[in-house]
Amino acid sequence: MVVAHHKHELGSKVVGRVKWIGVEKGDLVRKGQLLVKLEDREYRAQLAQAQADLSAAEERLAALEAGSRPQELVIQGCPGRPGLKNTNACDNGKG
Numbered sequence: 001m002v003v004a005h006h007k008h009e010l011g012s013k014v015v016g017r018v019k020w021i022g023v024e025k026g027d028l029v030r031k032g033q034l035l036v037k038l039e040d041r042e043y044r045a046q047l048a049q050a051q052a053d054l055s056a057a058e059e060r061l062a063a064l065e066a067g068s069r070p071q072e073l074v075i076q077g078c079p080g081r082p083g084l085k086n087t088n089a090c091d092n093g094k095g
Contacts (some may be wrong), residue, residue: 014038016042019037019038022035
């Protein structure tokens with residue numbers, strides 16, 4: 001009969017279902033040894049959603065920084081023709 005020398009309670013920072021148990025009653029364990037794995041499918045889905053949201057926000061920020069209103073295009077390019085880069089036509093007053 002195997003009897004443990006010490007009894008310890010284990011806890012987790014997250015709630016989840018046990019996917020894998022790496023030790024059995026009576027096994028010797030070392031500090032840092034992986035004892036249990038929890039199912040992480042839901043957390044991985046949340047991570048993927050957060051990454052997609054971040055990507056969309058970064059694209060929106062880039063679009064806002066680039067400017068798309070006619071007033072912003074005039075500042076960036078030719079005053080006579082919004083969106084036209086500063087060219088000879090713009091310098092000659094033909095823009």
